[in-house]
Amino acid sequence: MRIVISGSDTVVGRLLAARLRTAGHEVDGDADLRGADVVVHCTGLDGPDDASLAQAVDAAVGVGRFVFAYSGPRRRRDEELLRARIPDAVVCRSGLVLGRDLGDGLVLLLARRALPAGGGSPLSVVHVDDVLRILVEAAGGPEKVSGTIEFAAPDPVTPAEIAEALGRSTTRSTRRDTLAQWFLGCPVLDAAQRPVAWSAPACLADTALAVRGRIAIGGRVWNAPWRLPRVRTADIPAVDCPASDGVLPVFTGPVGGNGEFDTPIDPRFPAFVATNLSEALPGPFTPSSASVTVLGARAGGVTIARQLRPGGVVEREIAARTVGVFGHRLYAAVTSAHFMAQTVPFTDPMLVLGQFFGRTVHQLPIFGSAAPPAGRAGMLAQLRNVGVFGGNLVGLSAGSVRDTRDFVADVDAFEAELQQDLSVVTEPQLADLIRRGRDLVVYGWVLASASIMLCSAYSVLLRLLTGRDTTPPAGPEVASARSVDAIRRLAAIARRDPEVADLLHGPVLDLAEIERRAPAFHRALTGELHRIGHRGPAEVEMSSPTYADDPALLLRIVTRTLDTEQDVPPEPTAVAPHVRPVAALAARQLRDREDRRDKMVRAIWLLRRLLREKGRRMTAAGVLAEPEDVFYLLVDELDTPLPDAATSVARRRAEQARLTAIVPPPAFSGRWDAQPTAPASLTAGTELQGLGICGGRVRGRVRVVRPDTIDDLQPGEVLVAEVTDVGYTPAFGYAAAVVTELGGPMSHAAVVAREFGFPCVVDARGATRLSTGTLIEVDGATGAIYVLDA
Known part of the structure; x- marks a missing residue:
């Protein structure tokens, strides 16, 4: 069906369009309504509606289905107009639309320091995921719906309860405040008419994520300099759109080398390098990984662009293409990173890039034959860079501990929620859990991107202070080293107990036998798996097994460690007294980076469990051939299923097998060609x-x-x-x-x-x-x- 969305530029409109496209519909935004099968008018879900319903109704007479969705005060005149002109239209009266993907109008209202309390009358709320689910059914469902639908979470809440959940105070002043009056006019709806998945308290808790780190001042929403707000999925720009100055993106791979999820590039920003991304997400990756990790890496680009604010095409390029996908493998955009590094004052950008990419970037043409847009230059530009650099360094450093602490708490709370038996969770609840897990991972990438910025800043400071590259040790508690400590602890137990050593060196690693004959070692192993079981090779690839999935992999590492001499502790790094304060701050940021990454991988591990439950259900329903097929579907394709999921899975499996033989180089500029499958080996004397x-x-x-x-x-x-x-x-x-x-x-x-x-x-x-x-x-x-x- 061809569906036209009036309000396609709103958050709900963009999310609704994505779901309808996933379901196989053709979707247009605010276009000519002639020939449309369905029209959805949803501009009134995010605040007072300035769009003319009468004009939309006049243009839509004769379409097969008209859906009018709004929240806020009852709009009797609009409903009467609609019924008079289109008798079988669908009217969707929604509670206040809340959630982490909060609309712009409600962000502007709820990010205030004080929320309007009015007379304290209760109002209905509903989660945006429930709204989208109902609108997809009303607009694109197989059964034509008509009449009026009211939907909201049970148990209405008062404005004071909303303010308390968001950590805000209340005010009674609403004079000349159209948004506040609209908010206070939200009625109590019949929640029993159309049951929803999200409770009111859960809606409020999820909304707190949307306003965390945001402040509304003077009619605008600002990011607090010391916090990192999450990036709404609807705000991540598409990579296949022209640049703001009209330059079209192009594919760079050989014929047959580009996959379904490969990205075109702006030819003025041609250089890419694999870096750690190629091992964290080795290729060709699965579609589920594309909809989680690739989305998260792009959200990180949006965050960096917002923090650096270079302006123009450069800012959009950073936001849209900080990473690229080639042959279904993930790459970092070196040219975009070069413009990021240019914001570091009085420093050669190549020195900054070298901290993360090594000397590889010195061997790449950073720019293409077409000249990129000119950046700011001169002393004024340097002074601006000093301000941006200093603001990010001081602000984000001051808030980094809190950002990390809150993210750790979010993941821990999500894990605690998943201790329940997932087999009894309803389908809508499972879909919402999967989306929540996906968005936790995406926010983890946002934090990781900020950590890269901070670590770069401290590296520059240390170089200025010492005259050379100086990277202080992060300390033995760094999260990325926990697995080494775990191996050493288990090996120490095995060295003290000959029976454990015999079991580990046996022909078969039998966990049941280890538990029976060496219960103390088994308890220690269980404890270590609880701490590091979410990690493993290729750990952000959704289909990869972790140490918790395959404890034998961890035990084989312990066995080999037993046969290795004990390591000698490293010599402490000497740091001059005048550098120690900066070195200590740099080490803290490095620990922060690893903590954030560790919790992000933990969130992936939890999401992997949810996807497997979904795969089990889809297999039982005959939609998929086996549960692991779920990894060949995008997260958005699970809540709004593809018309023929099994066919898509088979096609994507075949594409993955094809791309396995087409390996892009670890770094390239402008165009890439597959590496030879058997490159010439190095000879003695090299x-x-x-x-x-x-x-x-x-x-x-x-x-x-x-x-x-x-x-x-x-x-x-x-x-x-x-x-x-x-x-x-x-x-x-x-x-x-x-x-x-x-x-x-x-x-x-x-x-x-x-x-x-x-x-x-x-x-x-x-x-x-x-x-x-x-x-x-x-x-x-x-x-x-x-x-x-x-």
């Missing part, structure tokens, strides 16, 4: 140069690994990878050394190696051309790698 992180000279045989082959690494071998993520960390303890082809001083491998003194070299271009079994010597201090015997 020397590679990377960035030395720590450790002395060690020798060992090479083991080139990916997330799915990390279990092949044997004690004493040199772990060689394109990049590493936290899922690799436990293997660091029995590797002779760690070598990565990509990465800089702030990359994951570097952070963990510094904490434990593991010999490590990053940014060693060409390292993955080493053949497994090759004998090499690694100098962790200088970054030199010598091929001794190929």
Whole structure:
């Protein structure tokens, strides 16, 4: 059906359009109504409605279905007009539409320091997810609906209760305040007529996420300088739209190399690098991962653009394309990052980029043949950058602990809620839980993006103070190192108990037998899995197993650690007295970054459980062939199912198999071509140069690994990878050394190696051309790698 949405520029309108498109409908916004099958007029769901219903009704006479949705005071005249002109129209009277995807008008009202209390009369509320579910049914459902529908959460709430839930005070002054008067005029509706999934208290708690970090002053909503508000999914720009100056995005891959979820790029912003993203989300990824992690990375770009405010095409580029997807693999946009780095005052942007991307970016053409828009230049630009840099450094540093604490609490509360038996949860409730989990992950990426900004800022300060790149250790409590500590604790128990060691070295790792014969070790293992079970190789790929899914993987790492000599503690990093305060702040931000990332991965782990429950139900209903097929659907396709989900799953599985053989290079500019499947190996006498992180000279045989082959690494071998993520960390303890082809001083491998003194070299271009079994010597201090015997 062709559906026209009047109010398509509102938050509800944008979200409704996305769901209707998922269901297979053609959707237009405020377009010519002639030829439309359905018209949805929803401009009145977010505050006083300035749009003319009469004009829409006149234009819509003769369409198959007209849906008029509004909240706030009863609009009798509009309803009478509608009934007179279109007798079978659907009127949807909604409670006050709340939730984390709050509309602009209500954000402006509820972000105030004091909310209007009026006479304290109760009013009905409803969650935006329930509103969308009902509107999809009214507009695009197979059964034609007519008449009037009232829907709201049970138990109306008072304005004072809303204010208390949002941490606001109340005021009785509403003179000349149209929005406040509309708000106070919301009536109590018949909640029993159309049951909804969200309770009123749950609506209020979810709305608190929408206004957290936002302040309404002078008729505008401002982000508090010390907080990071969440990004509404409706505010993440599409990547296939032209730039603000009309330049069309283009695909960059070879014929047949672009996948369904690949992104076109603005040719003026051509440079991309895989960095840690390629291992956290190795390709080709599943569609469920695209709808979670890729969305989160893009939300992080929106946050960075809002914080840096470079303006114009550059700001939109940062917001829309901070990351790119090529061959269904995730890349960071180097050109956009270069413009971000230009906002750091009196500093070469390449120095900032090198902290995260290593020397790889120095070998890439950052700009294309077409000139990018000119940025601000001169002393005025530098002074502006000083203000932006200082504001972000002071403001976000001041609020980072609170942001992290609140996010940890949000994920912990969500996990506690999921302790229930999911098999008895209703379908609408399960759909809402999945969306909540998705949005938690997205906000985790927002926080992680801010951490990258802060860590960059402190790196610049330390370089200015010391005259060289200085990265202070984050301390043994850093979250990314917890799995190493867990392995060491379990190995220590096994060393003290010969029976445990025998069980671990047996031909089969039998958890039941370990529990029976070594209960103390089994309890310790259960405790460690509770703490780090959400982690594992390729841990942000939704279909990947974690240590909790496969405890045997963790036990094999413990077994190999038993056969490795105990590590020598690293030498403490010397920091000059005048630098110590800044170094301490930098270390805190690094710990913050890892804490946020850890909790974000925990949220993915919880979401993975919800998706599997949905997959189980869809399989039982005959929609999918097996529960794991659910990972080949987008999150938005679960609540508003595709017309033929099984066909889409089969097509996407085939596409994933096809893209597996088409591997983009780790870095490129402008256009990419698939790498050869068997690149020429390095021969004896070859020397590679990377960035030395720590450790002395060690020798060992090479083991080139990916997330799915990390279990092949044997004690004493040199772990060689394109990049590493936290899922690799436990293997660091029995590797002779760690070598990565990509990465800089702030990359994951570097952070963990510094904490434990593991010999490590990053940014060693060409390292993955080493053949497994090759004998090499690694100098962790200088970054030199010598091929001794190929």
